[in-house]
Amino acid sequence: MKGDLFSNEYMVQPAATAGMSVQNAKSIRYAVNGEMLARQGAMIAYRGNLQFERKGQGVGGMLKRAVTGEGLPLMAVRGQGEAWFAHEAQNCFIIDIDPGDVFTVNGRNILCFDATLTYEIKTVKGAGISGGGLFNSVFTGQGRLGLVCEGNPLVIPVSPQWPVYVDTDAVVGWTANLQTSLHRSQSIGSMIRGGSGEAVQLMLQGEGFVVVRPSEATPQKAQQH
Numbered sequence: 001m002k003g004d005l006f007s008n009e010y011m012v013q014p015a016a017t018a019g020m021s022v023q024n025a026k027s028i029r030y031a032v033n034g035e036m037l038a039r040q041g042a043m044i045a046y047r048g049n050l051q052f053e054r055k056g057q058g059v060g061g062m063l064k065r066a067v068t069g070e071g072l073p074l075m076a077v078r079g080q081g082e083a084w085f086a087h088e089a090q091n092c093f094i095i096d097i098d099p100g101d102v103f104t105v106n107g108r109n110i111l112c113f114d115a116t117l118t119y120e121i122k123t124v125k126g127a128g129i130s131g132g133g134l135f136n137s138v139f140t141g142q143g144r145l146g147l148v149c150e151g152n153p154l155v156i157p158v159s160p161q162w163p164v165y166v167d168t169d170a171v172v173g174w175t176a177n178l179q180t181s182l183h184r185s186q187s188i189g190s191m192i193r194g195g196s197g198e199a200v201q202l203m204l205q206g207e208g209f210v211v212v213r214p215s216e217a218t219p220q221k222a223q224q225h
Contacts, residue, residue: 015082020094020112020144027086028094028111028146032077038085038112040073048081076115085112090148103139105147105173109213114143124180124202136173147172151214158204165201166212175208 004010015021015031023029030036032050040054055074077083086092097103097117104124113119118141139145149172158164158178165183174180183203204210 020114020146022092022094023084025091026089027084028092030077030083030085030112030146031081032083033080035076035078035115036112037074037076037115038083039087039110040075042085042087042111043075043077044084044086046081046083048079050077050079050081050083052077085146087111087148090150091152093147093149093153095145095147097139097141097143097145099142101140102176103145103173104136104175105139105145106171107135107137109147109149109172110137111146111148113139113145116143117141117145149211149213154212154214156210156212158206158208158210160205160207163203163205164210165203166210168200168202170212170215171202172211172213174204174210178204178206178208178210180204 012023012029015029018031018033020028020030020036027044030038032048037055043052053076055076092111095103104122107121117139119137119139121135122138124136153172156164156166158174181203183201
């Protein structure tokens with residue numbers, strides 16, 4: 001059989017190393033030898049001897065998910081083989097986390113990660129109920145974290161001289177040592193008269209980076225995650 005579909009551009013080659021790698025712009029391949037974790041429903045194909053098991057978040061995590069709609073529904077993948085992960089044809093990226101690193105990320109942007117990483121669902125400091133992303137997942141340890149993003153993300157440096165203000169529906173995540181608080185960019189009078197529709201942002205101060213996606217979550221999208 002011939003055709004562009006069967007060219008090397010699309011043909012899957014044997015994995016060069018164990019662990020996580022970008023298969024293409026829309027998917028991540030994981031060569032499993034033991035255990036890894038992924039968001040439930042993200043597996044699109046696999047081969048080898050792999051088992052998939054739903055993983056609970058614990059009582060605290062389940063409570064936060066029920067209250068906020070946020071959270072990280074996970075499955076554990078165990079055995080030996082290869083698995084491919086994707087989510088709604090969103091763009092895929094990999095972050096290497098080293099000891100001492102801390103990365104805070106919105107649960108809707110997490111695709112898969114090494115079992116050597118530790119995550120906790122924590123309150124975003126300074127963000128009340130009106131902040132949208134009340135709870136985010138905080139990753140530490142050593143390993144790789146696979147993310148998805150609608151479009152190509154913006155990675156914006158944050159410095160003490162230049163704080164960054166981001167839409168709470170557009171923020172993907174940020175690095176350690178950044179302080180968060182809510183910032184109101186409109187007066188109450190402006191909001192009553194209609195305003196710009198961008199009344200409250202998440203302000204990040206300190207030294208580090210914030211990752212923003214070039215789209216906002218619509219109410220329908222937000223309910224699906």
